[in-house]
Amino acid sequence: MQRIRNKYLLASFVFLTIVSAALLFLSREGIRPVVNKDLFRVDTDKINEVTLQSPTTKVQLTFENNQWKVNDKWGADAGMIKVLFATLKQIEPRRPVASVMKDSIGNMLEQKGVKVTLSGSDGSTEVFYAAGNTLKTETWFMKADDPQPYTMVIPGYRVYVAGILELDESGWRNKRIFDFNERNFKALSFAYAKDRKQNFEIELKGRELSIKNMQSFDSVKLDGYLGAVSLIFASRFIAPDASGFDSLFSTPPEIRIEIKDIASRTFSLELFAPKRN
Secondary structure, eight states: OHHHHHHHHHHHHHHHHHHHHHHHHHHHHOOOOOOOTTTTOOOGGGEEEEEEEOSSOEEEEEEETTEEEETTTEEBOHHHHHHHHHHHHHOEEEEEOOHHHHHHHHHHHHHHSEEEEEEETTSOEEEEEEEEOTTSOOEEEEETTOOOEEEEEBTTBOOOGGGGGGOOHHHHBOOBSOOOOTTTEEEEEEEESSOGGGOEEEEEETTEEEETTOSOOOHHHHHHHHHHHHTOBOSOOOOTTOTTOHHHHTSOOSEEEEEEETTOOEEEEEEOOOOOO
16 A cells, blocks of 8 residues: 555656646746737738838839839839748748847847838838848847837748848849840940941841841841840949949940930940959
8 A cells, every 4th residue: 555655656746846847947938929920911912112221221112104113213123022022921920039139139120220111002001120130040020119029030941031121222223234125126336445347236127137337147146146135134233432443444445335226215335354353
């Protein structure tokens, strides 16, 4: 009888030990509160204006005449707009920022983060702040009317969510240099600074392409060449005040390309010889 009682007491002791350890662990770690996964999601179909304001730059994306523009100056990169809207559709808060870091991260978001303003065609407006850590491994969002920051993620992806919101004006611009096609093309000219004898001009006569002052040419190669020029893309745009490019901009270009469209507008591109650096 005593043996059975001892076993019972031992089992009870083990059970109580496990329960105590579990309670101690939960008290230290805290129980994660349930977070509304849709807290920062918006109906992207209604958005017609996005403003990204940081301490150093401001980008305004507006939807006009069935296309997106950047700061009312440039056509927007359609691919980047798709990435932005895909991000806004999929982001969700993983957890609230811990209370010991809430104030410091909240202040950082307001002072150094990107203020994101989403304006809808129905008059709705959503405003929040976005930023991340220095290693760009963690992103925080905070509503403008709520001092609680949240750690943000895109489920299934290990990406720096705030990256798309931190782009400057050049990051949003359409990277295609010449936006022409067979419907609006009129003429193209190449001017070589060191050997003007190599200069030539392609023009459209009726429905046929021709090279000015040249009787014989390969029409297939000419068509392919013009198509290649129409698809020139920039890898990035360099700001006029960017350091390290002063000497380049002060030299004359090696080649100048000019495109004329059917509205008699001229678009030019100057090419410079590569530098060692």
